[in-house]
Amino acid sequence: MIEHWQQVYRHLHAHPELSGEEHATARLVADELRAMPGWEVTENVGGTGVVGVLSSGPGPVVWLRADMDALPVQEVTGLDYASTVPGVMHACGHDVHVTALLGACAELSENPVPGTVVALFQPAEETGSGAQQMINDGLLDRFPRPRIVLGQHVSPLPAGLILSRPGTLMAASDSVRITFLGKGGHASQPHTAIDPLLMAASLVVSLQSLTARQTATAAPPVLTAGALHAGSRPNIIADTSEVLLSLRTFTDGSRERMIEGIQRLAAAEAAAAGADQDPKVEFYDHFPVTENTPGDTERVLAALTTAGLPVMPMNNPITGSEDFGAFGTAAGVPSVFWHIGGIDPARFTDEDGHYMLAEGALPPRFPSNHSPHFAPDPTQALPAAIATMLTAARAELTRP
Structure with missing residues (x-):
């Protein structure tokens, strides 16, 4: 059989x-x-x-x-x-x-x-x-x-x-989609654009500070950037960029802190770049x-x-x-x-x-x-x- x-x-x-x-x-x-x-x-x-x-x-x-x-x-x-x-x-x-x-x-x-x-x-x-x-x-x-x-x-x-x-x-799991809204332009004139790719790339690095601050907890969270999308040509600055994250947490408190931190850092990156609009942050595919x-x-x-x-x-x-x-x-x-x-x-x-x-x-x-x-x-x-x-x-x- x-x-x-x-x-x-x-x-x-x-x-x-x-x-x-x-x-x-x-x-x-x-x-x-x-x-x-x-x-x-x-x-x-x-x-x-x-x-x-x-x-x-x-x-x-x-x-x-x-x-x-x-x-x-x-x-x-x-x-x-x-x-x-x-x-x-x-x-x-x-x-x-x-x-x-x-x-x-x-x-x-x-x-x-x-x-x-x-x-x-x-x-x-x-x-x-x-x-x-x-x-x-x-x-x-x-x-x-x-x-x-x-x-x-x-x-x-x-x-x-x-x-x-x-x-x-x-762990509990959440998928996260962050969309940065910038201003596109020619790669030779970045001063005329607001580059959403730079916002996304900077955010991916900054997010590591969130988990670093919880490493001493009994069950620290895990946050991984699985994808970063922006543009289609090397000589074009895109209008938008997208970051996809996977968040793993073991307690409700840890999840709430991580969600707040993700939203805060994403908004800070957009503000620092001079973006006209706040990023869109979506949480989906939740596992308990x-x-x-x-x-x-x-x-x-x-x-x-x-x-x-x-x-x-x-x-x-x-x-x-x-x-x-x-x-x-x-x-x-x-x-x-x-x-x-x-x-x-x-x-x-x-x-x-x-x-x-x-x-x-x-x-x-x-x-x-x-x-x-x-x-x-x-x-x-x-x-x-x-x-x-x-x-x-x-x-x-x-x-x-």
Whole structure:
């Protein structure tokens, strides 16, 4: 059966779809679920979302979640099953998530446990909107309400290694768009223009002072400039420029301070340049902090450990973001999320045989999620991810 899931994974990887456009992916998911005995399948939940329900008699209700969308990244892995869609790639491993959950669903169908499993195949995680779209579409009223929500994410770690922690697991995230409004002109006469590119470039440097002032806090924020756009020719001073930022924070207070600081520094750059108009600052694609429910998280991780799966506790939360927590929050129930490795463990050993991860470092030039080089090893990642989700689900279904 694992060979079938390898084929499904390769198909999904070769045919990625962006957030909100997961039509073919959703059809594949629905078809696979309908081929399994006992699953009731509902499509078009919150857009392209798919929900499967497997009822196996009296017992608890457990929700299992996988996200389906890809990223606007041009793949350069060179894999023989690389993306066939120009400029679109499963660079975050959501193809692993979908295939692993389908594999777990198949196992639960063949060897059912009393209770009810609800499998959520979610669209638009990368924009932070998919989970809420499913909730807004009546998810809690149309399907059995859960006792707990479980989810996992493949990461650039040794295949099968599970990392998690109770409490704060992942950061909140905001995307920021800043548009400077200047005065265009000829490059040979900059004195006649108000250059928005200089405002944007100066702001990118100045913004680093915001995070520098919070480095001593328990969980300092992260602010990254991902794009700067201005002009089209070397001899033209543009009228406008645009800066795109990614903000990661762990507390409401930190987020508020960072938002105020971004707005203040952007306005100061425009004023210093003599711009006639204030910059336009927009915040969008918000992700909440991902919180693992204490007690429930320790119990799930203990079940994974008892089953012989490798679990490594995390000392600190990570600065990546997820909208997974919206499900548990909306349902008012515990949620547990973990990261699982998807890379050949041999790649984590240096030339001298040292295990790089043990020293707190990834091998040099190691591609992470969102990289055009990111390529989990499906022969190792899929069996591990299927086993992990299946073990956690069965543990929660059989819990008194």
